[in-house]
Amino acid sequence: MEILKAGILVIGDEILSGRTHDTNSNFIAKKLNDSGISLEEIKVIKDQKTVIIKNIKSFKNKYNYVFTTGGIGPTHDDITAESISEALNLRYCFHDEAYRILENYYPKGEFNIGRKKMAKMPENAELIVNPMTVAPGFIIENIYVLPGVPEIMQKMFINVLQKIKTGTPKKTLTINTNLYESTISVDLEKIQKKYTECNIGSYPFFNYIKKTGGVNIVVSSWTLDDLSVISKEIENMISLLGGKSLIV
Template identity: 40%
Template sequence: MSQDPPQDKTVTAALVVIGEEILSGRTQDTNTPYIAAYLSNVGINLREVRVVADLEPEIAETVNALRRRYTYVLTTGGIGPTHDDVTTDAIGMAFGVPVAVNDEAVAAMRLQYLPEDLTPARLRMARIPEGAALIHNAVSRAPGYMIENVIVMAGIPGVMQVMLDEVMPRLAKGRPVQSRSVLVRAPESEVASPLAALQETYADVQMGSYPFFEHGRYGAYLVLRSPDEARLDEALEALWRVIAEHGFTASAADDA
């Protein structure tokens, strides 16, 4: 009988976005905000995002640095059929394992392609590092894979999202992070000192200030985040007291 992965108080992750098209600005990266929100909702704390070029040594070096630091490393991009899709070879380099066409991956791709359509270029997408477990996807059938704590996914958003759904049950998770937002109609410089003092009191609640300017007035969104909902609400009550003490005009962000 299978069991769910254990829940841990702090589960961390890093994301490696791979591709010259991201670095050149030709393609807008929509995967990062999607993955960040997704991981937050399941209790995995995304701590770092790096964007690297399609260069095997750089990818391997980045993955090796991050996989020793975080619970999981997720990568997007570079596992397609073209010559510059080098992520799989870089992962093999990072782990010091060979890369070869995987029979299970080929069988999955046969659900999408006729035998004569499985060209050498398409079979590049069936090359998997030794020891990796496949991450199937129902969109294009070409799989991603997970090797130790590294999760390798496609860069195409629709395919990446399917892979993320498929791999998620295998991962350990912490408590989902909750958030509360308050809009303060005062310059951020005036809010900064009271907020810093409150942060010292509630060191376990993350507090952020995000300034804006609209209709000729300055303001700031104050965002509190914590996996402990009771502690979060306590900090929010304290924030409202601080706002009242300083005479700031404010409202819950959802009501603004």
């Protein structure tokens, strides 16, 4: 079974300085997961040409889909489109349709150099229409270039997702228990070792006020159609250890 793989490049100094909390990668991650595309890596990098070029080159060869966010606005620090052109050895030039869309949008005489810049991208790029603030994103090879502003990025990403090849979502099942991770770890590992076609993840949670806690056990598989045998075994284990379980 061939699994489609993706990587996200979050481009922006403001994320690395902590000024902006990136929410785009979590949004994209969830949607990819629901679409049966395996997100392999998220990387937050600087607004620096050499860094962007290096990462674009590496990601485009590793993954079926590369999604970038940020750095496609009108200012001097928006260098994503230019850097991607260079990474792909493509001319960085005006996209006719993007130019027309932007020219029509701004009042006559106000289509300045900064605004024109948003129509520049690698030659032969395909536009990703921006239904909110006009300035488009673009697709070149397997790279999907999206803006950083979350509300706009989300709308554009959803449009992209409707057009690309997706897969069958990973089958997933979550079992919640009031037992601690360290109580179940030995037995849970035995179950994981028995069922190699699934991944069993264990995610503790704590309520510091109530002084309680527990674990969400996530069973997931790309290949199995039915996880109920495994979940029954886990529920049984929890019960034998004196805990409660709930499929959530």
